[in-house]
Amino acid sequence: MAVIEIQGLSKRYRRIRGRPTAALNGLDLSVPEGGVFGFLGPNGSGKTTTIRCLLDLVSPTSGVIRLLDADPQRDLSRVISKVGSMIETPSFTPNFSGRRNLRLLAGLYGIDDVAVARALERAGLAERAGDLVKSYSLGMRQRLGIAASLLKDPDVLILDEPANGLDPAGIKEVREVLRGLGAEGRTVFVSSHILSEVRQTCDRVAIIANGRCVAAGSVEEVLAGGGPKGVLVRLEDLDAGVSALQGAGFQCARGDDVIRVALDPSRASHVARALAERGLYPNELRPEEADLEAVFLALTQNHVEEAA
16 A cells, blocks of 8 residues: 555746746655655755645645545645654754643644653653753754654654754664654655665665656665676685686776676676686675665766756
8 A cells, every 4th residue: 555646746936037947847656554765865856845745835736646545735634643744854942841842732733741752752752851952962853853743643754854964873863763663564754865874774765866756666676776786705815816707707806805796696606616716715705785875876867967
């Protein structure tokens, strides 16, 4: 079941002079139920505009949007109690405690203190709930924003760049919260451009460039789309290994502590045989995994060049 379904979504902003600016250009996207879904793209690619359209904060120019099988422009009120969201940096009263800030928000929704305590616990802030927000680190403030999005105990969380601007410790804090929420069976839809976190946080991803989706699937599937990278070989005498492999007709290059062989990983046994024939036996022989950053840059750059 798809909790978010987007087909042909376009959004154009009018300019006082010149042609309208296209923030989204026929975006197609399907987000399955459960787990953490990463919505990736460079700045200006349309991530925040997509989220604003999902929450009916911006009206799309054209296209179809379904959120929990509801049209946000017509009947968002029917499903909004099942949706929590955080767009950009959350704002709280610094001289109030985290708990008091959430209680004020909860009062707007008719939510009791039990739900406030539960949201703080899930966001990992129970022990600091009584401290003033002005004493919170940026990572804690982001987690307080996530706690606010959890007040309604939603099935779907939509979070826009929750780790943006955080230091490594803050990113780790937010990562652990998101993974925990996804493990509970919720659908966590999170936009991000921090690629190093994606493999540790997300179950599935979609990459957006120039307002269109250019790749989607599990992280492994998207990486596989970058094509096989080759085979990595470690052995005691790297120079002898390079000489043996080149003599056997392999294209290879020596790194600091490894030999990279330009070969489909399914043919790694040929590398082992060529080395063994020279009396060389590798300590390690494994596929070189595609790098998410390289795949991301290739996909987004190619799409931008095609659009130009």
